[in-house]
Structure formats: C-alpha cells, structure tokens
Amino acid sequence: MKRWTKVMTGAAAIALATAGCAGSGGTDSGGDAAAGEDRTLTVWLMDGSAPETLTDALHEEFEQANDGVTVKYEIQPWNGIQDKLTTALASQNPPDVIELGNTQAPAFAAEGVLTDLSGDVDALHGDQWLDSLKASGEWDGKQFSTPFYAANREIIYRTDMFEQAGIAAPPTSREEWLDAITKLEAKFGSDPQFQSLYLPGQNWYALLSFIWDEGGDIATKDGTNFSAALTTPEAKAGLEFYKQLVDASGTTAPKDNDEQNPVQAGIFGQGKVAMMIGLPWEVATATEDAPDLKDKISGFPIPSKNAGETAPVFQGGSNLAIPVNSANADLAKDYLKLLLSEKYQTMLAEAGMVPGASTDLSPLEADPVSKAMAEAAKNGRSVPATPAWATIEAGQNPLKDMLTAYLTGAKSLDQATADANTALDEAFSSGA
Incomplete structure (x- = not known):
C-alpha cells in the first residue's frame, strides 16, 4: 500500500x-x-x-x-x-x-x-x-x-491500550478524542517514552481536516485564481486545535518536521504510541518488525467538533x-x-x-x-486545483512553516497565519 x-x-x-x-x-x-x-x-x-x-x-x-x-x-x-x-x-x-x-x-x-x-x-x-x-x-x-x-488519513490506534485505559469505544467527537487522550495519559503517562498521540509539527494534511471542520479553508477561488484564507477565524481555530492536541498528548514528535521524518509508522511500531494520524498502509510498516501488534491495531475517522460526525479529510x-x-x-x-x-x-x-x-x-x-x-x-x-499547488507542496510549504512557528512559540497565531497567508498568495500569483 x-x-x-x-x-x-x-x-x-x-x-x-x-x-x-x-x-x-x-x-x-x-x-x-x-x-x-x-x-x-x-x-x-x-x-x-x-x-x-x-x-x-x-x-x-x-x-x-x-x-x-x-x-x-x-x-x-x-x-x-x-x-x-x-x-x-x-x-x-x-x-x-x-x-x-x-x-x-x-x-x-x-x-x-x-x-x-x-x-x-x-x-x-x-x-x-x-x-x-x-x-x-x-x-x-x-x-x-x-x-x-x-x-x-484516519486515526490508527492500539485497541489494547484503549481497553486498558477504560476507553469503551473510539471517539466520535473532538471532545471525546481529547478525553481519550486524558485517559491514556493517566494510564500510561508515567512511562517517559509513552505518547498517547504521535503528532509531528508539520502534518499539514491533518491541519486541513481541522481547518475544514471549523468551516474554513486554506484558499478561496475566483475563476482560475486563488487567494489565501489562512487569516480567517475558522482557519485560526483549526490551527489552535492542532496545538491543543500537541499540548494534551505531550508528543515528543519534532515540531519542525513532518510524519515522514522520522517515519511515524516506525515510531508507532516500537509499541509506546497509542495513536497516530495516518494512512492504512502505514500499519504494514509499523508491524513489519513487530508482527505481534497486527491484531492490536484498528482505526477510526478523524472526529469532527460536531458529535457523531467525521471531519473532512484531504x-x-x-x-x-x-x-x-x-x-x-x-x-x-x-x-x-x-x-x-x-x-x-x-x-x-x-x-x-x-x-x-x-x-x-x-x-x-x-x-x-x-x-x-x-x-x-x-x-x-482536495487542495486548491491550481498549477501552483504542485510547487507549493514540493517546495517550502508555507503551511509547514506556519505550524512550526506557532507550535514552537516563534510566532503568535496572528503573525504565523499572516505570514503564511502572504507566502501562499505569492505562490499562487507566481505559479498561476
């Protein structure tokens, strides 16, 4: 896969x-x-x-x-x-x-x-x-x-850890997701290597779900032109929820890199992580050297802030x-x-x-x-259907820079989103 x-x-x-x-x-x-x-x-x-x-x-x-x-x-x-x-x-x-x-x-x-x-x-x-x-x-x-x-993407999780932490069913809302993190931390948090959620600082795919779930977007379209929309209250709320997850889980994942550096499935496979936001094929990678985990892994959709709904996904x-x-x-x-x-x-x-x-x-x-x-x-x-997006994604992705700046405290929420907004608009303009 x-x-x-x-x-x-x-x-x-x-x-x-x-x-x-x-x-x-x-x-x-x-x-x-x-x-x-x-x-x-x-x-x-x-x-x-x-x-x-x-x-x-x-x-x-x-x-x-x-x-x-x-x-x-x-x-x-x-x-x-x-x-x-x-x-x-x-x-x-x-x-x-x-x-x-x-x-x-x-x-x-x-x-x-x-x-x-x-x-x-x-x-x-x-x-x-x-x-x-x-x-x-x-x-x-x-x-x-x-x-x-x-x-x-979805939430890939350890069923045995959920059971031991007293989590009866997969979360179906953001509130339940945060509650599950609290329970996991209470049960396993004394282990310094444990992470209830492995979440690197630059997983912009996950960020898209949170922004969309808030009713925002990263850009708006007018004909074939796009304008960045990261300074809207909805986009900022999505970024704030990302930080809430990072803070609540105490993840030790790097804030200045993505899920491929290091490969998050490899970290998950070490047996000290309860959840990660990933793709189904990552289970095979995680269990390659830990086949005993195969029967202890399942998944649930990224939950929405609205109970009983799933968040939009890229x-x-x-x-x-x-x-x-x-x-x-x-x-x-x-x-x-x-x-x-x-x-x-x-x-x-x-x-x-x-x-x-x-x-x-x-x-x-x-x-x-x-x-x-x-x-x-x-x-x-999907991401904005513009010829510029391929360059944005492959290059110095402003969404990644924004996440790192905000999560590390290098920039305030307003400054991080404003700078990323400017960078996206420049990329849209030059790449159109």
Whole structure:
C-alpha cells in the first residue's frame, strides 16, 4: 500500500518542452484511426496503482471488445515521472492514457496538453466520481482528467491500550478524542517514552481536516485564481486545535518536521504510541518488525467538533487523462469507460483503495483500518486545483512553516497565519 506515499507527494512545476520528441504510444497519424484497423493503445499507469489481476482482466476484455486493438501496457515508476510525462506530452506521439497524481493534474491541464473530457463525463460514469478527485481534474470550467483512486488519513490506534485505559469505544467527537487522550495519559503517562498521540509539527494534511471542520479553508477561488484564507477565524481555530492536541498528548514528535521524518509508522511500531494520524498502509510498516501488534491495531475517522460526525479529510490520489496529441482518443475514452465501470472499481476497492468512480465502498469494510478510511472518505476534499499547488507542496510549504512557528512559540497565531497567508498568495500569483 506504499503506492499512496508517492501519490500524496506534490509534483515539481511544469515547463513543457517546445521541441517534439518521440514518445511510446499511439500511431503516427494525427487523428483517430479507422474502426477495425489494427491499432495499439498505449497505457501508462503507475507502479503499484492497479493490481495485476485487475489489469489482466481489463485488457483482455478491452481487446476482445475492440477487434484489431492491442493494449500496450507500461508500468511507470513514480521516481522521475514528472520529467517523463512532460517530455511525452510535448511530443506528437504520446501514450494514449496516462495516470497523474491529483496534485499534478491542474498544472498539465493549464498547459493545454490534456484532452477536454467535459462532454464525456456522463459516459465515464461521472455520477459516481469522488468530488475531491473530480475537482482536481478541473481547470477553467472544464474537465481534463477523471478520478482513478484515492486514500485519506484516519486515526490508527492500539485497541489494547484503549481497553486498558477504560476507553469503551473510539471517539466520535473532538471532545471525546481529547478525553481519550486524558485517559491514556493517566494510564500510561508515567512511562517517559509513552505518547498517547504521535503528532509531528508539520502534518499539514491533518491541519486541513481541522481547518475544514471549523468551516474554513486554506484558499478561496475566483475563476482560475486563488487567494489565501489562512487569516480567517475558522482557519485560526483549526490551527489552535492542532496545538491543543500537541499540548494534551505531550508528543515528543519534532515540531519542525513532518510524519515522514522520522517515519511515524516506525515510531508507532516500537509499541509506546497509542495513536497516530495516518494512512492504512502505514500499519504494514509499523508491524513489519513487530508482527505481534497486527491484531492490536484498528482505526477510526478523524472526529469532527460536531458529535457523531467525521471531519473532512484531504484525499490524495490519482487521476486518469488522455493526452491532447493521442492518436487514439476514441479508443482511450472507451478504455476509461471500462476502467471506471463498477466491475473494475470494485476490484480497486477489494485491493484496499478508495475507488475514484464508485460510491460502493463495502469491499473496504472487511478490514477495520480500511473501513475507517472508507467512512472518512465520504467527506473528502482536495487542495486548491491550481498549477501552483504542485510547487507549493514540493517546495517550502508555507503551511509547514506556519505550524512550526506557532507550535514552537516563534510566532503568535496572528503573525504565523499572516505570514503564511502572504507566502501562499505569492505562490499562487507566481505559479498561476
């Protein structure tokens, strides 16, 4: 399940090459080849995205339904994919179907290298699409990519520690969450290595949940332009709750780094942490050297301040698109239609992913951790769909700087949010 690590990571800024160069897909013609003619449909999906059982069945069914068509399926590594896609999309012979990280999609759409799918949304099962991934595939009022799959964070916790601390059920509100922390600290706090909640200072994905739960956002949209919104009372309230969690849990996680530095799943796996905010695949990492923990781990959605509700969650994931220079756009649309159908979306869910084009998440319910992700997924959201976001996320992320400055006391709440607001607006302006 580590595929999600790469999906969540933002892409570098895109500067498309102006000179054409050879890609690996399609035919040499400039338009769709005639029906019945031997054709090759080149598909680029990312390493770990689709189970082999899914792609084998999909390609067999597609080729049988399209006489003379061969699917050339190429699995791409995430490392270096930005440059490889940039080169391929600038050529006259790109692949016909590509997978994009959802934070990459707006930048490629803005460059004009993706096919406009606005008129195909209904045929591509648009009524089943995840709203968060649909939004990331939009640009300037048009749809340039479709959802593929997603993942979102939840609270991963030790069931045995909860039981020993007298916590009868997972929290269903922020108040209950804080109460659980209090009980855990009372039970295990005498151990200096114990942490009721491991929460590093720069987990901005978790911060988004708290800001959204307060009714705020990190930016507002006007056409294709975005303006930072971190100085609103709602955004500040989300940041204050983050600090409340840090203070209540007494976490020893660094305030100047994120959940990957050090890898929080490794810390959790040492057996002294009761909770972490993470993704389902992190359980495998946590238990790699501690298999005895596997039966003691479960999950629950990040709770809302409103009792009985779940907080909104950031959904990272992948989108699917057709390059504007594809020689087989008609076939590519048929391919997407099949891949986004109930049959193959169910197979994605059975593999542990949140399917991008299905409202049926029942296959995820067999595992308690995946079940919690599925429950939270119903309230998923995305980051601003702007070409600038990939650079913001991959660079000196103002949200991370804001968190560290506030949590360490280097800046007041007002100063930290004001400085981050200015930095975001500058990034939006320069990257648009």
